[in-house]
Amino acid sequence: MSPDRTMTFARFMELCLYDPEAGYYRRGSKIFGPGGDYYTSPYTHPLFAQILGDALAWYLSCLDADGPLDLIELGAGEGILGKGVLVRLENRHPRIFARVRYRSLEIGDDGLPERIQGVVFSNELFDALPVHRVRVSQSELKEIFVRLGEPIAEVEGELSDPRIPEYMRLGFPRWREGYVYEANLRMVEILEDLDRRFQRGFVLTLDYGFEAPEYEAMDRRDGTLLCYHRHRIHSNPYVNLGRQDLTSHVNFRVFRATAGRLGWTNRPLRSQRQFLVKWGLETRLLDEERMGILQAERLEDRLGIKALLTPGGISDTLKVQVQAVRLPAAGGFRLGPSRI
Numbered sequence: 001m002s003p004d005r006t007m008t009f010a011r012f013m014e015l016c017l018y019d020p021e022a023g024y025y026r027r028g029s030k031i032f033g034p035g036g037d038y039y040t041s042p043y044t045h046p047l048f049a050q051i052l053g054d055a056l057a058w059y060l061s062c063l064d065a066d067g068p069l070d071l072i073e074l075g076a077g078e079g080i081l082g083k084g085v086l087v088r089l090e091n092r093h094p095r096i097f098a099r100v101r102y103r104s105l106e107i108g109d110d111g112l113p114e115r116i117q118g119v120v121f122s123n124e125l126f127d128a129l130p131v132h133r134v135r136v137s138q139s140e141l142k143e144i145f146v147r148l149g150e151p152i153a154e155v156e157g158e159l160s161d162p163r164i165p166e167y168m169r170l171g172f173p174r175w176r177e178g179y180v181y182e183a184n185l186r187m188v189e190i191l192e193d194l195d196r197r198f199q200r201g202f203v204l205t206l207d208y209g210f211e212a213p214e215y216e217a218m219d220r221r222d223g224t225l226l227c228y229h230r231h232r233i234h235s236n237p238y239v240n241l242g243r244q245d246l247t248s249h250v251n252f253r254v255f256r257a258t259a260g261r262l263g264w265t266n267r268p269l270r271s272q273r274q275f276l277v278k279w280g281l282e283t284r285l286l287d288e289e290r291m292g293i294l295q296a297e298r299l300e301d302r303l304g305i306k307a308l309l310t311p312g313g314i315s316d317t318l319k320v321q322v323q324a325v326r327l328p329a330a331g332g333f334r335l336g337p338s339r340i
């Protein structure tokens with residue numbers, strides 16, 4: 001923080017979310033579920049982790065490798081997704097399970113292996129990273145800084161990081177005068193760090209985000225920054241400091257371009273709904289129905305599945321991106337014709 005207590009928005013967001021004592025994700029208060037501030041997909045229904053487990057087993061089996069297989073979850077939160085995935089692997093994919101070396105990593109952990117052979121996955125990690133915010137002013141980019149005080153104020157200045165213009169060119173083909181955009185440089189750094197460590201494997205990312213046409217189609221003058229507090233969504237990051245979640249949409253154009261620059265192969269970006277359907281959601285629902293999901297005593301299960309499937313809900317707005325790292329694009333290796 002500079003002496004006059006002015007900082008980039010990224011630094012402000014980092015303090016609000018990840019300050020070791022006062023940060024939202026570090027305070028130990030309830031975040032997910034009914035008593036918290038918001039839900040993520042693993043909290044809707046166990047089916048989500050089970051289907052993801054099937055997908056991960058398939059990607060791991062594609063590697064056709066000897067020895068242990070890494071299964072690394074980034075930003076695991078309370079760990080409920082990883083647990084569900086491992087139970088599914090143990091029950092339904094025992095041969096893969098026997099070879100899996102699972103690690104779950106949270107902010108501040110430095111446990112990423114030096115060499116990764118396997119799959120790295122995350123659910124809603126990248127939308128929780130601190131972002132720089134810039135405004136287009138007379139066709140130039142100005143950065144939005146935060147000046148602490150009473151009240152907290154936004155001030156505009158020159159860009160704090162030389163990587164921001166390139167990010168903006170990659171991420172937003174058309175800049176609109178007066179509009180605010182986010183630059184998620186930490187996201188790029190994480191992908192670059194993974195690349196340094198990957199021997200070969202896949203990166204599977206589930207996150208809220210857009211590609212360029214969606215940014216164009218939606219009138220988001222103030223960008224995509226949102227705040228979650230007690231299941232209410234608003235756009236003022238300067239209240240409830242350390243007590244509300246701050247999030248911004250992942251720019252999948254930059255995400256995919258970064259992967260391309262690193263030599264990875266991008267699979268098509270899908271909605272979470274398309275992903276779940278591809279991996280057998282309908283069959284699983286029929287199984288659930290046979291096991292009595294329509295009975296009154298399974299009302300809660302029903303509501304969970306409904307949350308996962310409601311049109312316009314979590315499965316339509318969340319996206320799934322799969323990337324292959326250092327795998328032959330053709331030859332003996334298949335990414336799966338009917339799979340994502």
Ligand SMILES: C[S@@+](CC[C@H](N)C(=O)[O-])C[C@H]1O[C@@H](n2cnc3c(N)ncnc32)[C@H](O)[C@@H]1O
Nearest residue numbers: 025040074075076077105106107123124125128
């Ligand atoms: C929105 S929560 C999602 C939690 C969980 N994946 C879920 O689906 O319920 C984002 C998580 O990412 C973690 N996180 C943020 N930055 C991280 C980093 N650089 N490395 C690992 N985890 C990080 C946060 O602490 C938080 O637990």
